[in-house]
Amino acid sequence: MKQFLPTIKLVDICKKSNGSLILKNINLEIPNKALYVVLGPPRSGKSALGRIIAGLDTPDTGRILFDDQDVTNLGPVERNVSMVFQDFALYPHLTAFDNIASPLRKLKLLKEEIRKRVLEVAEYLKISHRLTHYPSELSGGEKQRVAIARALVKGAQIIILDEPFIRLDLKIREDMRAELYRLQKDVGVNIILLSSDPIDAMVFSENIAFMQNGEIVQVGNLTELYDDPKNISVARYIGVIEMNFIPAKITQENNRKVLDTEIGKMALPTIPQLLEDEILIGIRPEHIHIGEEDVPSHAGNIFTFEGRVKIAEVIGSETIVHLDVGLAEPIRVLVPTIYKKNPGEVLKATFNMRDLYFFDVSGRFICRGGDILG
Amino acid sequence: MKLSRLLGLIGLAIFGLFIIGPLYITIITAIKNINDVFTIPPKLIPYTDFEPSSEAFDFIFNTRGKYTFITSLIVASTATAIALIPSLLAAYGFSRCPKAAMNDERSFFTLLTLRMVPPFAVVLPIFLYWNQLGLFDTYPALIWTYTVFSVPLAVWLLKGFVDEVPPSIEDAAKVDGYGFLDRLRKFVIPILGPALAATIALVWLFLWNEFLFALKLGGSRVVTYTAYLPQLRVGQRIQWNVLGAIGVLGAIPPLIILILFRKYLIRVYLGR
Numbered sequence: 001m002k003q004f005l006p007t008i009k010l011v012d013i014c015k016k017s018n019g020s021l022i023l024k025n026i027n028l029e030i031p032n033k034a035l036y037v038v039l040g041p042p043r044s045g046k047s048a049l050g051r052i053i054a055g056l057d058t059p060d061t062g063r064i065l066f067d068d069q070d071v072t073n074l075g076p077v078e079r080n081v082s083m084v085f086q087d088f089a090l091y092p093h094l095t096a097f098d099n100i101a102s103p104l105r106k107l108k109l110l111k112e113e114i115r116k117r118v119l120e121v122a123e124y125l126k127i128s129h130r131l132t133h134y135p136s137e138l139s140g141g142e143k144q145r146v147a148i149a150r151a152l153v154k155g156a157q158i159i160i161l162d163e164p165f166i167r168l169d170l171k172i173r174e175d176m177r178a179e180l181y182r183l184q185k186d187v188g189v190n191i192i193l194l195s196s197d198p199i200d201a202m203v204f205s206e207n208i209a210f211m212q213n214g215e216i217v218q219v220g221n222l223t224e225l226y227d228d229p230k231n232i233s234v235a236r237y238i239g240v241i242e243m244n245f246i247p248a249k250i251t252q253e254n255n256r257k258v259l260d261t262e263i264g265k266m267a268l269p270t271i272p273q274l275l276e277d278e279i280l281i282g283i284r285p286e287h288i289h290i291g292e293e294d295v296p297s298h299a300g301n302i303f304t305f306e307g308r309v310k311i312a313e314v315i316g317s318e319t320i321v322h323l324d325v326g327l328a329e330p331i332r333v334l335v336p337t338i339y340k341k342n343p344g345e346v347l348k349a350t351f352n353m354r355d356l357y358f359f360d361v362s363g364r365f366i367c368r369g370g371d372i373l374g
Numbered sequence: 375m376k377l378s379r380l381l382g383l384i385g386l387a388i389f390g391l392f393i394i395g396p397l398y399i400t401i402i403t404a405i406k407n408i409n410d411v412f413t414i415p416p417k418l419i420p421y422t423d424f425e426p427s428s429e430a431f432d433f434i435f436n437t438r439g440k441y442t443f444i445t446s447l448i449v450a451s452t453a454t455a456i457a458l459i460p461s462l463l464a465a466y467g468f469s470r471c472p473k474a475a476m477n478d479e480r481s482f483f484t485l486l487t488l489r490m491v492p493p494f495a496v497v498l499p500i501f502l503y504w505n506q507l508g509l510f511d512t513y514p515a516l517i518w519t520y521t522v523f524s525v526p527l528a529v530w531l532l533k534g535f536v537d538e539v540p541p542s543i544e545d546a547a548k549v550d551g552y553g554f555l556d557r558l559r560k561f562v563i564p565i566l567g568p569a570l571a572a573t574i575a576l577v578w579l580f581l582w583n584e585f586l587f588a589l590k591l592g593g594s595r596v597v598t599y600t601a602y603l604p605q606l607r608v609g610q611r612i613q614w615n616v617l618g619a620i621g622v623l624g625a626i627p628p629l630i631i632l633i634l635f636r637k638y639l640i641r642v643y644l645g646r
Binding site: 076077086 | 540542543545546547548549550551552556561564565567
């Protein structure tokens with residue numbers, strides 16, 4: 001079922017709902033044959049955007065182009081778009097087979113043709129043995145597969161998945177992510193994944209758009225979003241564990257500029273002009289090391305601080321150590337092993353100042369420590 | 375036995391005395407001959423106090439009495455069927471189109487208040503309407519009046535049920551290419567299924583039991599079984615046993631409905 005896959009272009013899309021602007025001037029180009037992740041916290045406007053791309057809603061202003069064809073006023077069928085909903089939206093009164101057959105029945109295909117295509121897609125998604133069951137008899141993963149099969153069966157050019165994994169168990173999520181990846185490669189369909197789970201961005205890392213408050217904040221691949229986040233929200237969201245933020249003041253000390261923070265003073269060789277007096281520094285939990293032994297070689301940029309263990313949570317084979325350093329929030333440190341520590345113990349922790357992120361007080365990203373330290 | 379349980383049982387017993395007692399009396403009255411009805415003290419236990427008789431039932435089936443049930447059936451069923459379509463559409467609109475013109479709490483409440491108007495307050499003008507139109511004591515008059523008074527109840531019940539159908543299911547149907555009427559016919563209505571049936575049953579039940587409009591807007595040509603009751607007298611004597619028999623027969627459809635739709639009617643009454 002090879003077909004022509006369009007590039008989706010959103011031009012100046014605005015949408016109001018209940019008096020507030022839920023999409024603010026969205027401009028976005030989604031490449032074809034891609035698995036595209038729109039990532040953002042809940043209520044950031046992802047679903048509204050997905051519905052507009054699907055043709056379920058029309059924007060108040062702006063246009064949607066598939067390649068150069070204006071599809072703004074076309075419905076989902078004319079656009080040949082399918083959507084998989086967060087709650088799967090399976091028809092409860094129909095069997096899995098009839099659910100999948102639903103879009104084909106509307107196309108008035110022959111009975112044998114419908115049967116053939118449903119069985120084919122069911123086979124591909126490994127649900128052939130569940131076709132006579134009703135949705136209420138299916139597991140979460142199976143429901144998801146039926147919903148994807150229904151989206152796939154009519155040969156849509158674009159499939160939009162709205163929070164597809166949020167209702168699934170963790171283990172099933174992994175399976176379904178792998179399935180989605182396989183699907184995109186095999187069928188070559190355009191997949192747009194609307195997600196609030198940063199793990200999705202890490203798994204499908206090529207094309208990510210980060211949305212917040214109805215705006216596209218940043219577009220890029222995972223490395224770009226991880227290394228050069230546009231603002232605090234992106235930095236906070238993209239990461240295994242949320243980044244630590246520490247307020248800092250730039251002061252003068254012995255003719256050197258120094259970053260004065262709650263965890264100590266950091267001397268930096270140069271501080272660019274754009275840095276204001278008060279800034280925020282960010283450090284990722286995976287960039288902090290506990291213990292003095294394993295200080296990396298280029299020791300000149302190493303900063304050491306002390307903190308009192310608040311709690312050490314073991315997660316799988318890793319541990320998140322929460323260190324109380326007198327800030328409102330403890331500093332989170334990711335230790336890549338099972339690391340048992342009792343609350344109250346005082347630990348030394350280090351990080352390389354090259355790994356720091358600098359933000360101005362409004363949350364805008366300025367630069368990395370590495371940019372200053374050379 | 376705990377005191378609270380004991381008090382509960384006593385409460386139920388008092389309550390039951392007023393529900394089950396009259397029911398029992400109605401049923402035994404229906405199987406008495408007319409002379410056994412008027413004895414003092416009353417004869418309460420069949421075969422011991424009195425010999426059961428089919429006199430009342432024979433009377434119903436040998437006179438126009440039997441047709442009054444058919445009239446009730448026609449009037450209640452037709453009115454329910456007619457009321458259902460606008461009610462379903464209105465309920466759908468109230469549930470799914472919050473931004474539509476006039477869809478606000480006020481209009482929904484206004485609709486409900488139509489249900490709260492005491493029938494006595496409006497029955498005379500409605501009688502005059504039909505009289506002016508030359509339709510007094512005809513099927514259209516009673517059916518249409520029933521239809522109008524059924525819509526608020528049906529809308530109110532159905533809105534609650536439509537609210538429970540996830541909107542995403544309709545979005546999915548839209549994505550599959552189904553237009554509005556198809557979505558309603560192939561998805562919303564089948565999913566409502568039993569809830570819709572319960573609504574129909576409840577609306578029908580109210581009409582089946584209706585008395586005042588039936589009495590005032592019909593009475594000689596169109597006679598429902600409820601409107602027939604006041605006519606049951608021979609001279610000064612009321613045929614209590616026939617009244618009882620009509621009561622028993624009239625209670626059969628509600629009983630069937632209650633048994634069939636118990637689950638849904640409980641949900642309706644408990645507000646889910």
